[in-house]
Amino acid sequence: MSIAARAASLGTTVFSEFTALAQKSGAVNLGQGFPDFDGPxxxxxxxxxxxxxxxxxxxxxxxxxxxxxxxxxxxxxxxxxxxxxxxxxxxxxxxxxxxxxxxxxxxxxxxxxxxxxxxxxxxxxxxxxxxxxxxxxxxxxxxxxxxxxxxxxxxxxxxxxxxxxxxxxxxxxxxxxxxxxxxxxxxxxxxxxxxxxxxxxxxxxxxxxxxxxxxxxxxxxxxxxxxxxxxxxxxxxxxxxxxxxxxxxxxxxxxxxxxxxxxxxxxxxxxxxxxxxxxxxxxPDDYFALVAREFVARRDRLAAALALAGLPTHRCDGAYFLLADISLARDANGAPFADDFAFCRHLTEKIGVAAIPPSAFYTAAHAQAGRGLARFAFCKRDATLDEAGSRLAKLSRATK
Ligand SMILES: Cc1ncc(COP(=O)(O)O)c(C=O)c1O
Missing domain, CATH: 3.40.640.10 (Type I PLP-dependent aspartate aminotransferase-like (Major domain))
Structure with a gap:
């Protein structure tokens, strides 16, 4: 018995994998992009x-x-x-x-x-x-x-x-x-x-x-x-x-x-x-303006926490994700991470914050471009972002 080749080649989305890992590890889930609050x-x-x-x-x-x-x-x-x-x-x-x-x-x-x-x-x-x-x-x-x-x-x-x-x-x-x-x-x-x-x-x-x-x-x-x-x-x-x-x-x-x-x-x-x-x-227009203002505040809150943890982020003008540079991050032995998947698994399981490895969003030929980054979703309540921030503070980083 075998499934069709078109389905077999698809594998499992990176979101399913990291949401399951986040649940198993009790991690704050900044991986998948869903708000932890409801709309109007x-x-x-x-x-x-x-x-x-x-x-x-x-x-x-x-x-x-x-x-x-x-x-x-x-x-x-x-x-x-x-x-x-x-x-x-x-x-x-x-x-x-x-x-x-x-x-x-x-x-x-x-x-x-x-x-x-x-x-x-x-x-x-x-x-x-x-x-x-x-x-x-x-x-x-x-x-x-x-x-x-x-x-x-x-x-x-x-x-x-x-x-x-x-x-x-x-x-x-x-x-x-x-x-x-x-x-x-x-x-x-x-x-x-x-x-x-x-x-x-x-x-x-x-x-x-x-x-x-x-x-x-x-x-x-x-x-x-x-x-x-x-x-x-x-x-x-x-x-x-x-x-x-x-x-x-x-x-x-x-x-x-x-x-x-x-x-x-x-x-x-x-x-x-x-x-x-x-x-x-x-x-009314006010609703849409307010949504954008609220997301700016969340973006800035998470960017500040990531910067404090040694994970500086790229500028974000839209949507609700921050891409952080993981090159300064270190594992428990003080070694740099092999790639974004290794970093995100460590962050989810050991630090208690889930993020998504962006190399999953590239074709194989260019996946390298995503290996030094991690994607964090900021569509979360302040309390969630603050909890993530205090956990991120435990992440080891390069000393110089
Ligand atoms: C760029 C982009 N397109 C489409 C979607 C999916 O939208 P929907 O939940 O309406 O299917 C997402 C969800 O994260 C997205 O980021």
Whole structure:
């Protein structure tokens, strides 16, 4: 008996591995990116009310009209986008399903997908299951001339070919905290036009952006509306990751690719949560501004604790992760760690704080770029971050 090769090659996600290790070790879990607090009480009440009101059977396959209308209004309010709720939006079980549907719906075997690495680990699985070929472009760490993670324009140009089907972009970016700038997005848009390609843009962290950085919706760049599918989700903006309500939006023809796959993957997402997320998307601007301010405070609290523990972090302009430099950290014998996996296992089991080894977010050829880093999630209550901070203080570090 054996499972299919396409499944066998996937292994277990790094999140499952480290969440299980965190539970076994009683570690404070700063690994997987889920908040340890809930989103707005009135949105939870809206879900409960929907269940009580009998919204407990299948929702329409593309999503409830109420939610698709709210998604369209939200896109108009924040980005001036015009999206027809009937033909341009599909609601999915989280952004993860939307990404998977989009890759299966747009990529033919042999098509090339340009993707910046490190990347959210589901991207690779989706591209490979569609039979696509990954063309990675490395995001390089900040240095003397770059304040944030950056890419080499020539490397990006070289990743395009006549077989390029699409660019899979994530901004704000997990795990680097990078928010792509207008100039960077314009270059990507120019190359997409030159190669008659498409864009699949994962903007799940669209509201978790920290001034002075600004989130730009890629689809609103000149020429990009017709070529872009945008993915988002309620999980991050409303701290409701367990509800798994996401969506894909874009021109009717591209959305048709998503919808065709979605109807046979899940058919429809959870009905009462769709009603509640429609209410969430209509929260006033103040809500979204407050969320960003609260996350800045959490980011700064964790960055300070990590710095005190000898784990300086790279600048984070968006999303809710800090990448820490682990080169000064030492094991119980005073030796440096072999790599990020060894460091994260030690940190989880011996220090009691779980983090994620970022080399899991690179293709094998570039995994080295992640071996000197560890990813810490700061979507946690102050008490959790403070407890992590006091445990991190026990970490040994180089003396000079
Ligand atoms: C970049 C990125 N995309 C997508 C997702 C998944 O979103 P969802 O929980 O809505 O499936 C995550 C979750 O961590 C993420 O970091």
């Amino acid at each position: 009480a009135e949105i939870k009440e809206a879900a409960i009310a929907a269940i009580r009101a009998g919204e407990n059977q299948y929702a329409p396959g593309p999503g409830s009209l109420a939610l698709r209308t709210a998604i369209s209004e939200h896109a108009a309010r924040f980005y001036g986008q015009s999206l027809d709720p009937n033909s341009m939006i599909t609601v999915t079980s989280g952004a993860t399903e939307a990404l998977f549907d989009a890759l299966l719906g747009l990529v033919d075997p042999g098509d090339e997908v340009v993707v910046f690495e490190p990347f959210y680990d589901s991207y690779l699985a989706g591209i490979e299951m569609a039979g696509g070929v990954v063309r990675p472009v490395l995001l390089r760490p900040p240095d003397a001339t770059h304040e944030t993670f950056w890419f080499d324009a020539d490397e990006l140009r070289a990743a395009f070919s006549p077989r390029t089907k699409l660019v899979l972009l994530n901004t704000p970016h997990n795990p680097t905290g990078k928010v792509f700038t207008l100039a960077e997005l314009e270059l990507i848009a120019q190359l997409i036009e030159e190669h008659d390609a498409l864009a699949l843009v994962d903007e799940v962290y669209e509201h978790l952006v920290y001034a002075p950085a600004r989130h730009l919706r890629f689809a609103t760049l000149p020429g990009m509306h017709a070529r872009t599918l945008t993915i988002s989700s309620a999980g991050k903006s409303f701290s409701l990751t367990g509800w798994k309500i996401g969506w894909a939006m874009g021109p009717a023809e591209l959305r048709r690719g998503v919808q065709s796959v979605h109807q046979f993957v899940t058919f429809a997402s959870a009905a009462p949560f769709q009603t509640a997320v429609a209410a969430a998307l209509r929260l």
